[in-house]
Amino acid sequence: MLDIFDLTVRYRTSGGELEALSSISISAKKGTTLALVGESGSGKSTVALAAMGLLPQEAQIIGGTVRFDGHDLGAMSVEERRRLRGSRLGLVFQDPFSVLNPSLTIGSQVGESLIHHRGYTPREAFERAIGLLDEVGILNPKAVANAYPHELSGGMRQRAIIAGALAPEPDLLILDEPTTALDVTIEAQIIELLEQLRARRGLTMLFISHNLGVVRRVADEVAVLYAGQIIEHGATEDVLHRPMHPYAKGLLAAIPRIGSKQLRLASIPGRLPDLRKPPSGCRFAERCPFASESSTQPQTMRMVGGRGVRCANAELVESTPWPTPEATATQAPPRSEQSPVVSVRALDKTFRIGGGVTLEGWRLRRNETLLKPVDDITLDIRRGEVLGLVGESGSGKTTLGRTILRLIDPDSGEIRIGDELVSGKPQRELERMRRTAQIVFQNPDSSLNPRKTVGELLARPIRRFGLATTERMPTRVRELLDMVRLPSHYANRYPHQMSGGEKQRVGIARALATEPRFIVCDEPVSALDVSVQAAIVNLLADLRDQLGVAYLFISHDIGVVAHLSDRIAVMQHGKLVEIGDADAILNHPRHPYTIKLLSAVPRVDARSTSAGSGPPPLQ
């Protein structure tokens, strides 16, 4: 159906030409699902754009062909390509929140392509849209068709987008990270929908994702991309359970798994090579623990046991697992049963949304909605303990974290940090608490002031609390950088000169600058790639062991939480539905919501046979 052969794409950039794809060859047979896996910058989205014939202006196809059902896309005129896209290809993007036009109804957007490509009248298209919405499992399709995007939840929107992609009865569906922006339970539903649709319509799918758990569920074949090359290509089971290429091994080893607790996660050191001047030999050699003499030679795709591997040493290292690091500190300190570092009692916070006043008869009425993201929360965090906090988006995790730190003022309840009661104090008297309790944020791009160097960023909290003299400052900054394993010359860098993982390290160093005893980690690894995520999680674990800091570790990724936490708390609609020892929660969840959440997590190591059988449908 889709056949990409020897495709090389370059981007013209200000710093020279960048080879985004080097001799990519993939093909998806009719009715199968091919997954493209890789980290950011690997070129997966470029493949999708090339398959659609939608490469941007600055991209240049150097060589190779893209064939769709026998037609060469490169030989087509722009108009022909447009027609092909409209009638036989469907595209679903990552972010369901920005794809739909907020000022058009769902129905008209779903049916839009029918008007342009199938000659439907707007009325007919709308009718058909209702049918399609029904097909993608939307309950009240007529009402939804008349609704506007903002009235729909994320999962509903993604269903509507899929319906829109299905409208022209396409043969090939290209899905670019279709579930990344969604909660796990919703993700599970969307995956299930895709499987149903594939069976019913005989769709061919090109599925692009960084989430190996999701890929395992949907794909028949997997191609792993690294730095613009396919480094391993084969049946899903083979690649995900017995990876041969070192990078694939590393990627799989870096994923925290629920139920098998290791002290430290494996991580892949280093970063992607600069594709403006790609290394002449193996592109992964620099980061590869198995690199040998032959790695300096360009690697070619070889068939090894029914799959393609781009590594000369594949057979040699086949049975050697990716090295797992030892814990740097000897062992996690025994959890003391003494007084907790943080203790929260009956904490409440209500937000008023809307406001505004309407006249009701002769009376003024405030129309506002009350939202309770923190509803009667009680919890303790002991010294050196990691309390994992999980829940779906909107469950109040972030609000709870920030309320404990008094970044948001609570309505009622009691917060104690150390031995200090901080809930009743005015902001200016919180000096001591601010030193003891710090926070690490989710988005490394947003959490560091882009106008300040790393040195300035780290020095500020030290100066703010008078923790070092001006002469001692550079030494202290170096110590902090060393603690998060960044070289000391990074002090002169600006945030935009660092990678995401490095920025997150600086964010952690900044939190450590005040020598806190408690840190709220608000989704600290959610914006990072798997291999980088593993390194940051390890770093957090090391710091906990060395410094005895306690964390409130907020994440929607239950795998990461399971790996790092001593205890886990589950939140739903602002309420704590379950809290307890990590093992107990993971293995014997009691609350129905916890059970639902855990069963929705796509796992890489689960050994389900065919891609068609998923967990039971969720209500």
Next chain:
Amino acid sequence: MSAEVSTTVVDEKPPARGWPLQLKIGLLLTGTIVLLSLLAPSIAPHPWDTVSMRTRFLPPGPTYWLGTDEYGRDVLSRLLMGGRLSIAMGLGATIVSLLVGVPMGLAAGYFRGWVDETLMRLADVLMAVPPIMLGLLVLAVTPPSLWKTALAVGFVYIPLIARITRSVTLTLANEEFIQAARARSESNWYILFREILPNAWPPLLVEASLRVTYAILLGSALSFLGLGAQPPSSDWGLMIAEARSFIDRAPWIALAPGLAMCLLVIGINLLGDGLRERLDPRLKTRIGKR
């Protein structure tokens, strides 16, 4: 995981980018005009205020490069001297509006709530006053002089600056580094002026450069109405006003300051645009990344 960062870190500075073309042209234009105006007293070829009946309405020529006006004064010399007034007027007014407008916008955008409401309604009131009317009002009760005109013009532009600052601040206030600052008990002053303001500069610079040019124009308009510079000294607006009645006989008298104003306005706008591109660290390296 220990050696993981240091192994591969090639010290890659972002590719050094030259100055943007707009910046170069803008700098050249503005710089030349400002420099010439500053040096005016020493480089003006003729006295700017000596009336001479014998040299009235001379067209541009080797002695008087830009000709002479109705009192026989050298247009070039008057242009150079007038430039000082016009530029001082534009800059002065902009500085006034920045000094008041920026803190207003920062406070409104960061504190929200009633602070925002109060400040912005105040700005709305200001915005409803027609600039010329305000100028007339201020200058009608006191004897007209240049600095008062600058003050009046600056005053009129406060709401515009405040609005821009507010909208930039609104976005910045949601960034996580603001929360990080709050998490270490930074004062509001520090957050507004040390965390938010440095990031708000790029769009503000563009706005300010626009304001300088508008202020020059508005100042000229007020001078035109007799409310700014007082004869015999003359800024460009007043020069045009005076030359108006002779535009058919001696068009160069009006054309020279008109053209000069055009060049300065274009120059400053290019300068502002170029500066923004040059100063924003994020704009610099986004290109080139995939």
